Amino acid sequence: MNAVAQLQRQFVDYFNSLYREGVVDDQFAELQKLQDESTPDFVAEVVTLFFEDCEKLINNMAKALDQQVVDYKQVDSHVHQLKGSSSSVGAMRVKNLCIAFRTHCEAQNRDGCVRCLQQVNNEYLFLKNKLQTLFRLQQQILAAGGSIPTIA
Amino acid sequence: MESCNCIEPQWPADELLMKYQYISDFFIALAYFSIPLELIYFVKKSAVFPYRWVLVQFGAFIVLCGATHLISLWTFSVHSKTVEAVMTTAKVLTAAVSCATALMLVHIIPDLLSVKNRERFLKNKAAELDREMGLIRTQEETGRHVRMLTHEIRSTLDRHTILKTTLVELGRTLALEECALWMPTRTGIELQLSYTLRQQNPVGYTVPIHHPVINQVFSGNRAVKISPNCPVARLRPLSGKYMQGEVVAVRVPLLHLNNFQINDWPELSTKSYALMVLMLPSDSARRWHVHELELVEVVADQVAVALSHAAILEESMRARDLLMEQNVALDLARREAETAIRARNDFLAVMNHEMRTPMHAIIALSSLLQETELTPEQRLMVETILKSSNLLATLINDVLDLSRLEDGSLQLDIETFNVHATFTEVLNLIKPIASVKKLLITLNLAPELPEFAVGDEKRLMQTILNVVGNAVKFSKEGSISITAFVAKGETLRDPQAPDFFPVSSNNHFYLRVQVKDSGAGISPQDIPKLFTKFTQTQSTATRNSGGSGLGLAICKRFVNLMEGHIWIESEGLGKGCTAIFIVKLAFPERSNESRLPFIPKGHVNQGLTSFPGLKVLVMDDNGVSRMVTKGLLVHLGCDVTPVSSSDECLHVVSQDHKVVFMDVCVPSMDGYELAVRIHEKFTKRHERPLIVALTGNTDKLTKEACMRVGMDGVILKPVSVDKMRSVLTDLLEHRVLFEAI
Numbered sequence: 001m002n003a004v005a006q007l008q009r010q011f012v013d014y015f016n017s018l019y020r021e022g023v024v025d026d027q028f029a030e031l032q033k034l035q036d037e038s039t040p041d042f043v044a045e046v047v048t049l050f051f052e053d054c055e056k057l058i059n060n061m062a063k064a065l066d067q068q069v070v071d072y073k074q075v076d077s078h079v080h081q082l083k084g085s086s087s088s089v090g091a092m093r094v095k096n097l098c099i100a101f102r103t104h105c106e107a108q109n110r111d112g113c114v115r116c117l118q119q120v121n122n123e124y125l126f127l128k129n130k131l132q133t134l135f136r137l138q139q140q141i142l143a144a145g146g147s148i149p150t151i152a
Numbered sequence: 153m154e155s156c157n158c159i160e161p162q163w164p165a166d167e168l169l170m171k172y173q174y175i176s177d178f179f180i181a182l183a184y185f186s187i188p189l190e191l192i193y194f195v196k197k198s199a200v201f202p203y204r205w206v207l208v209q210f211g212a213f214i215v216l217c218g219a220t221h222l223i224s225l226w227t228f229s230v231h232s233k234t235v236e237a238v239m240t241t242a243k244v245l246t247a248a249v250s251c252a253t254a255l256m257l258v259h260i261i262p263d264l265l266s267v268k269n270r271e272r273f274l275k276n277k278a279a280e281l282d283r284e285m286g287l288i289r290t291q292e293e294t295g296r297h298v299r300m301l302t303h304e305i306r307s308t309l310d311r312h313t314i315l316k317t318t319l320v321e322l323g324r325t326l327a328l329e330e331c332a333l334w335m336p337t338r339t340g341i342e343l344q345l346s347y348t349l350r351q352q353n354p355v356g357y358t359v360p361i362h363h364p365v366i367n368q369v370f371s372g373n374r375a376v377k378i379s380p381n382c383p384v385a386r387l388r389p390l391s392g393k394y395m396q397g398e399v400v401a402v403r404v405p406l407l408h409l410n411n412f413q414i415n416d417w418p419e420l421s422t423k424s425y426a427l428m429v430l431m432l433p434s435d436s437a438r439r440w441h442v443h444e445l446e447l448v449e450v451v452a453d454q455v456a457v458a459l460s461h462a463a464i465l466e467e468s469m470r471a472r473d474l475l476m477e478q479n480v481a482l483d484l485a486r487r488e489a490e491t492a493i494r495a496r497n498d499f500l501a502v503m504n505h506e507m508r509t510p511m512h513a514i515i516a517l518s519s520l521l522q523e524t525e526l527t528p529e530q531r532l533m534v535e536t537i538l539k540s541s542n543l544l545a546t547l548i549n550d551v552l553d554l555s556r557l558e559d560g561s562l563q564l565d566i567e568t569f570n571v572h573a574t575f576t577e578v579l580n581l582i583k584p585i586a587s588v589k590k591l592l593i594t595l596n597l598a599p600e601l602p603e604f605a606v607g608d609e610k611r612l613m614q615t616i617l618n619v620v621g622n623a624v625k626f627s628k629e630g631s632i633s634i635t636a637f638v639a640k641g642e643t644l645r646d647p648q649a650p651d652f653f654p655v656s657s658n659n660h661f662y663l664r665v666q667v668k669d670s671g672a673g674i675s676p677q678d679i680p681k682l683f684t685k686f687t688q689t690q691s692t693a694t695r696n697s698g699g700s701g702l703g704l705a706i707c708k709r710f711v712n713l714m715e716g717h718i719w720i721e722s723e724g725l726g727k728g729c730t731a732i733f734i735v736k737l738a739f740p741e742r743s744n745e746s747r748l749p750f751i752p753k754g755h756v757n758q759g760l761t762s763f764p765g766l767k768v769l770v771m772d773d774n775g776v777s778r779m780v781t782k783g784l785l786v787h788l789g790c791d792v793t794p795v796s797s798s799d800e801c802l803h804v805v806s807q808d809h810k811v812v813f814m815d816v817c818v819p820s821m822d823g824y825e826l827a828v829r830i831h832e833k834f835t836k837r838h839e840r841p842l843i844v845a846l847t848g849n850t851d852k853l854t855k856e857a858c859m860r861v862g863m864d865g866v867i868l869k870p871v872s873v874d875k876m877r878s879v880l881t882d883l884l885e886h887r888v889l890f891e892a893i
Contacts, residue, residue, distance in 0.1 A: 033787070034780075034783045050776045084774040
């Protein structure tokens with residue numbers, strides 16, 4: 001097997017593993033579909049935007065939870081945003097954590113919120129790592145002259 | 153005292169004479185004194201008297217005279233000097249005054265005389281004015297009479313009444329002895345006595361019209377005095393009176409409807425007149441006065457007008473009656489025609505069924521019979537029976553179709569069909585026969601011919617089949633080529649038929665089919681007969697081919713119904729012929745096609761794979777999901793404008809945006825409010841973009857809320873490409889989509 005094919009295989013396997021582990025869901029695959037010749041970096045752009053958004057939201061939430069009097073409404077809206085973003089991108093685990101986070105917010109459980117936030121942060125970093133690996137694989141394939149295989 | 157020189161009165165001798173003188177003087181004095189008194193008295197009584205000064209003078213003169221005479225009374229006896237002196241004074245004064253008066257009178261008397269003159273003059277004037285007043289009064293009375301007469305005459309529209317009334321009123325006004333009206337007879341050469349005043353039933357007197365007197369009367373519109381001996385004036389038996397009254401005749405124009413011009417009163421163009429004769433009472437010394445003649449003339453005119461009105465009324469009544477009759481007749485005819493048509497249709501319908509059933513039985517059973525064991529003769533017989541019955545069946549069908557086509561009750565069944573498939577089917581039907589005859593059939597469909605079209609497929613096929621069938625029938629060998637293409641410009645016209653001028657439009661196209669065969673051909677003089685019912689060309693080659701001759705006639709009818717044209721071209725016998733027809737078909741289209749520029753025409757069944765250029769708006773405050781949604785829509789080919797807030801959305805949204813996708817996951821009611829605002833902004837439905845909500849939950853509340861604010865659809869996130877595609881398809885087709893999970 002030549003290098004390109006190998007890389008492609010690697011890419012597909014990696015992707016499938018992400019999928020299997022529940023890191024990403026169908027939505028991520030859908031995003032892949034939207035990438036074509038006219039928008040070659042679509043997925044990368046979206047994901048980058050997502051990470052920026054994530055970071056910003058997490059920081060805001062941390063600050064809000066640090067306050068003496070926690071404005072749960074504020075926190076809740078941030079979580080809602082994060083949930084929306086993650087579900088758009090297909091970051092399943094993050095999304096699920098957000099759902100849990102929201103219940104804590106509604107319960108006005110500061111500890112629960114803080115814990116959730118921590119988890120979200122961890123998950124976000126984990127996802128970032130994984131996706132960066134994926135993108136690197138993509139670049140390698142492209143550099144080798146191959147094309148990104150479409151994930152059915 | 154000295155004695156005066158007067159004669160001493162000797163009482164006894166001249167006493168009498170003296171006494172008389174004495175008394176006369178006394179009376180003279182008395183008179184002299186009383187005259188001024190009277191004068192003064194009467195002048196005072198009278199209102200005006202211009203000569204007071206004269207009067208005074210006169211008075212003075214008279215008084216002094218009286219005084220003189222009075223004083224002379226004293227002179228009869230011895231009198232003193234005083235008396236003498238007084239007497240002298242009086243006389244001197246009297247003399248002075250009387251001279252003055254005499255001088256004055258010279259001036260005054262001419263004046264007095266001229267007063268008299270003026271008085272005479274004024275009297276004359278007064279007499280003249282009286283005369284004129286009398287004249288005016290007469291005229292006014294005449295006018296009144298005319299008005300009254302006119303009113304009477306015009307108050308009725310009945311000819312007879314008009315004329316009778318005229319005579320009566322004239323007779324009354326002018327106090328006539330007799331008044332008669334002579335009307336021209338139908339022949340126009342005689343005048344007949346129609347109406348008289350006194351006699352109740354005028355005898356049918358006639359007088360020839362070309363009498364000099366009558367001509368004279370007819371030549372002018374004045375009332376003319378005629379001699380009582382004139383035939384028209386001999387109305388009453390001579391009653392032996394001394395002198396017959398004066399007779400006057402005037403013409404009465406009899407106007408017809410077509411004599412009325414707008415601007416000019418009918419003049420001598422009217423040819424027929426009636427004659428009105430008026431007779432004054434016999435033994436009165438009356439004469440016709442000018443004003444009376446004028447009255448008569450005016451009345452004659454008025455009568456003419458009234459008669460014409462009556463004539464018009466009669467005419468219009470008659471016309472109306474005529475029309476009513478015609479209406480009734482037409483109505484009856486229409487009903488009869490309808491009944492006839494209904495009867496014919498019923499007959500056809502019954503016969504249709506009645507004829508087809510036995511035919512069907514014959515054909516079916518003959519076919520079955522063919523399948524059984526038969527001797528060759530029997531087989532031949534059965535085949536002949538089948539052929540004949542098939543022919544008969546075709547004939548029946550054709551006749552029934554044609555009769556329906558004839559009265560225009562046939563309507564095309566318009567629907568979408570596959571053009572290519574139609575031709576293929578025809579080919580399949582004709583191939584067996586063609587191969588038996590070893591004819592080569594080629595079908596050539598132009599590439600730009602639409603695959604689908606809207607028209608009457610059955611009848612189009614029937615036409616093509618008939619034409620191709622004819623080609624096969626009349627060709628013994630060779631090939632037949634069928635060509636079909638979209639006709640434009642030159643190919644849209646038949647050079648032989650200049651009045652077939654179709655106009656192309658965006659929704660229709662003209663299909664041109666040419667069937668060329670290499671068969672027997674047709675001679676040019678036979679070509680026009682081809683499309684006539686039941687005719688067949690007489691050439692021996694064709695006589696055996698059978699057929700009713702109806703086929704082309706029916707084809708022509710069908711082609712005409714499809715707003716087309718069919719004709720045959722042939723170069724002559726033995727040179728084959730080409731049958732060409734053009735029919736109008738429509739492009740298939742969807743209902744809101746005009747609104748959706750991105751749907752290519754004619755590709756209805758392929759589904760919509762992309763929406764090139766569809767302008768949409770995406771509102772989402774979440775950057776990531778906004779980007780994802782945008783990417784999704786861009787992938788489908790839309791022109792996406794992303795906005796991040798509802799204010800921005802309202803600012804940017806315009807008529808060009810066909811759909812607005814808005815995220816309503818936000819806890820605030822922003823999305824719903826936005827929908828309301830969009831509705832407010834675009835009041836007309838076709839201007840408003842469709843509003844679709846993207847939401848994470850499709851519970852009933854969300855859906856209801858969306859519907860309440862007037863959204864056109866709800867989509868559950870996350871959205872896949874396929875889902876978005878089908879959503880857009882549905883949305884744009886139906887303009888509403890309620891729920892896409």
